[in-house]
Structures are given as C-alpha cells and as structure tokens.
Amino acid sequence: MTKRIIYGPILSRRLGRSLGIDVIKTSDTKKNCNFDCVYCQLGHVLKKITGTNDVKGTVTPEEVIEDLRCYHKNIEDLEYITFSGTCEPTLNPELGEMIRGIKKISSHPVCVITNSSLVDKEKIRENLSEADLVVATLVSGYEETFMAINRPADGIILENIINGLKEIKKMDKRPILGIEVMLVDSNIDFPVNHTEREIEKLKETLIEIDPDEIEILTVSRPPAENYIIPVPEDRLKEIATEFEKVFGKERVKLVLKGIKRSRSKMKHVNIEEEIYDLIMRRPCTFKQISVSLGINDKELKVIIDRFLSSKSIKEITAGEKKYYKINR
Template identity: 55%
Template sequence: MRSRIVYGPILSRRLGRSLGIDIIKNTNSKKNCNYDCIYCQLGHVELKIRSPEDVREAVTPEEVSKSLQKVISNVEGLDYITFSGTCEPTLNLSLGEMIRNIRKISEIPICVITNSSLLGREDVQNNLAEADLVVATLVSGNEETCRKIHRPAPGINLKEIIEGLRKLAKAGIGKRLALEVMLLENEAGEPLNFTDEEIEELVKTIRYICPDEIEILTVSRPPSEKWVRPVPEEKLKEVAKHFISEFGEETVKLVLKGKKKKVKVLRTNVDEEVYALLLRRPCTFKQTCQSLNIDPKNLSSVLEKLLGEGKIEIISSEVEKYYRAK
C-alpha cells in the first residue's frame, strides 16, 4: 500500500485538527530520523540518518503542492497544516520552499514539529523561520541525559541545538517557537529527566532560549522501550506549577488529553487513509474514528482487512489497545 505525503487529519492534543505532511518517502524504513528516541511511538529503528545530505527519496516541493491540492478541498475545520509524520522534517532541506508554496494554496497556519537536532545549521533555521509555529523538542539541558533519551546519530551536539533554538526564537515577527518538554519515568516510577537537578538545568536553558511557549507533556502512546512510562498527571502538574512560577502562566502550557472537535472529511479511499494515519501514529479504535471521522462499523471492517493482509498490527499499553502500521 502506497504511503501518502499528505495524511489525516490528525486529532492532536496540542494543535487541534491538523493535516499532516510527511516529506521523506517510506521505502526501506518505517521511520526516517536521526534519533531513535526511547519514547518514540513508531518503535525502535537502528538505521539513523546522519544528515540532510544522506537523505534518499526526499519528497519534492512540487509533490507536496500537488498532494495538498488534491486533499485540502475535501477537509473542513482544520486548525493547522503540520510537517511531521514518520520523518524528522528538517532533514529535507526543501522545507522552506514547501512552506512558501503552501501559502499560495491555503491560508491555514503552518506548523513544523521538529526534534531540534539540526537547529545548529543556518539553512535549517531559515527553513523553520518560514513556519507560523515551530514545536521543537527539548527534553533536558544536559548532554548526557539527551543522549540517553534520544540516542542520536553521530555529530549532534546539544550546545549547538540550544544556540539554534535561541536564534530561531528571535527570528520573525508573528512567528512562534514552542518548546516541547517531554517528561518520562521508568517502570519503577523514577524520573528520567525531571529530578531537581534536571529541572534546574532545564529552567536555566529555557530562560536562555526565551521561547514563546513551553509545553509540558508525557507519552500518550506505547513507547519504543517498554520500560518507559508516562508521568502521572499529578506529577506533571507539579512540574508545570514550578515552570509557571519561573516563566509565567501565559507561557507554560500543560498538555493533557482534551475535548475533541469534529471535522468534515470527504472520503476517497478509506483503507488508504486509515493506513496512512496508523503509519504516522499508533491509534486506538476511538482515536482513529475521531481523527478521520469514520463510522465505527466501517472502521471495524477496514481494520480487520488491514490486519488480515498483515499491513498493521495490534500493540498494547497498560490500559488501551493500539493499532500500528508494520
């Protein structure tokens, strides 16, 4: 089954209804990234891409525009068009041109979700500065902790990332930089990146970067490593309260599961749309229904068909069953 460039819409805790764009083709890998994060919802992948120059089969700006034009008229009620999916979008150096082309097609705000790994590069900074919103990951102010969590490809340096984030925060009027602080704990309930020392260093680092927004959250889907656990809501609230005291209530956002908003979608190929969604993020039955606005009976038959064909699999968290593309 072919992999769509444009997929969704995705029901996002942070962005509402978001139409996704995946700009590296999935030919030999289910994940095209320079990280192998312990919390990644797409699972463990050993083959990491070292740099944009090593990317094979990158999607072109023309392919993005053509794919978006086919889909955008069939979807109503969108909040964002978002570059994300199975890849790290900044690995495609045509990202800035893609964003400029999209503005000729749609007035919907454009977001890029990035792991921040390439922020030390000026060309990547310039590309990201084209977006309305950049959601950039920062799990720690300590190099060692970052390496343990992200398991990056060689050549990635936290100090360069921090300097790049600081430059991006100052770039452009009306642009926004949100730092995604993903908090994690192990199976014993011990914090992996939010001990007192970690929080102190993180606050110091964020103050230096000076972002527009700080998002505090934890994993919501089964992570790559089974020993990684989501942080309980009460602990998240404690950390958020501390960050609010440091940066102010208007800057800090605690990201929890919220209310769902319906979006009207005109169906084209349901099997393909469901597979494209599950390829980018594992979803429960309910989440898939809500994201694509599919009738439950229809979705049941689609999932059974995809399972029978071996295109998707079932994975389980402690409380819910998720479907994921193989």
C-alpha cells in the same frame, strides 16, 4: 500500500485537527530520523540519518503542493497544516520552499514539529522561519540525559541545539517558537528527566532560549522502549506550576491525555488508504481513528478487521488501551 505524502487529519493534543505532511517517502523503513528516542511511538530507527546529505527519497515542493491542493479542501474543520510524520522534517532541505508554496494555496497556519537536531545550521533556521509555528523538542539541559533519551546520530550535541534555538528567537523574521518538554519516567534504573535536578536545569536552559511557548507533556502512546512509562499526572502538574512561576501562565501549556472533539467533517477519497496512512504515522486506538478521520464505528470495524486479517496492521496493548500499528 503506497506511502502517501499527505495524511490525516490527526486529532492533536496541541494543535487540534492537524493535517500532516511527511517529507521523506522512503518506504523500506518505518521512520527516517537522526534520533532514536526511547519514547518514540514509531519504535526504533534501524539506521540513523546523519544529515540532509544522507537522506534518500526526499519529497519535492511540487509533490507537496500537488497533493495538498486537493486533499485539504476535503476537510471542513482543519486547524493546522503540520510537517511531521515518519521523519524529521528539517532533513529535507527544501522545507522552506514547501511552506512558501503551501501559503499560496491555503490560509491555514503551518507548523513544523522538529526534534531540534539541526537548528544550529543557518539554512535550517531560514527554512523554519517560513512557518507560523515551530514546536521544537528539548528533553534536558544536561548532555548525558539528552544522549540517553534522544540517542542522536554522531555529531549532534546538546550545546549546539541550545545555541540554535537561541538564534531562532533572535531572527527578524521568525515563527512562534514553542519548546516541547517531553518528560519520561521508567520502571528500571534510567536517567529520567522529571527529577528536581533535571527540572531546575531545564528552567535555566529555557530562560536562555526564551521561547514563546513551553509545552509540558509525557508519553501517551506505546514507546520504543518498554521500560519507558508516563510521568504521573500529579507530577506533571507540579512541574507545570514550577514553570509558570518562572515563565508565566500564558507561556506554559500542560498537555494532558485525552481530547474530546467531534468527528472530523471530511470527504473521503479512499478510506482504506487514509486509515493506513494515519496508523503508519502513529499508533492509534479505534476511537482516535474514528474521530480523526470522521468514520462511523461500523464502517471502521470492517476495515480494521480486514487489515488485521491480512496482517497489514497489528494490535498492541499499552496500559489499558489497545492500539493499532503497522505490522513491520
């Protein structure tokens, strides 16, 4: 199937019902990124992109607006329009123009989910300033832990990321700045980031950045590396309490597994493509697909069985749950 620009809506633990936009359309790789995070739900990056000049297959603002103009009107209960998907959105240099165009045709708030890799560059910060919300990843205040968990392309260092995030907060025109603290545990000897030493350094670093929001979460889908496992919920709650003492309850969000929401109220144009596009961006359980796209179980089972038979998708198990992902 052709990889489409618009996908979803996705039922997000953080943003509610969020319609996704993927701004790099290269179809010969499962993701386009300058990180190779050990926890990534899309698996390994076969070839890390070094910067915006290294990107092939960028989506244009005109393509985004044309696709969005019709698609978002088919969803009655949409809460966000979000740049994410199979790529790092800031790798597309026209991101700011895309956001400006979206705001001309939609009243929904726009979020950019970024790995923070390029925020040290002024042009990237200008692009991000057009969004209503930026959710930027920060896994550690230590360079060695950052390198182990995010596995960035050559030339990306933690100090530049921290300085770039601090500059976003100083901008006259700026988005709400949220920092996503993705915490990981491991079943092998690996530099995990939920120890007391790591948490103390993260607090120090976040005091410097001074974000509007801090989101604390752990892996909830099958990660790229099978030695990465979720941080126990009790530990997450302990860490959230520590952060609340420093930053206040209103700024700290503990994002736990499981959202109970009604099915999306959505008019479908091509259900099979919508399901495939959703699974392409993130492995999903049967229930997650059903609720996100508003498809009844009987109809969805027929389509899933067809995809499995054709080997377009495959079923994997993580913990006690079964997920569907693209078969590549």
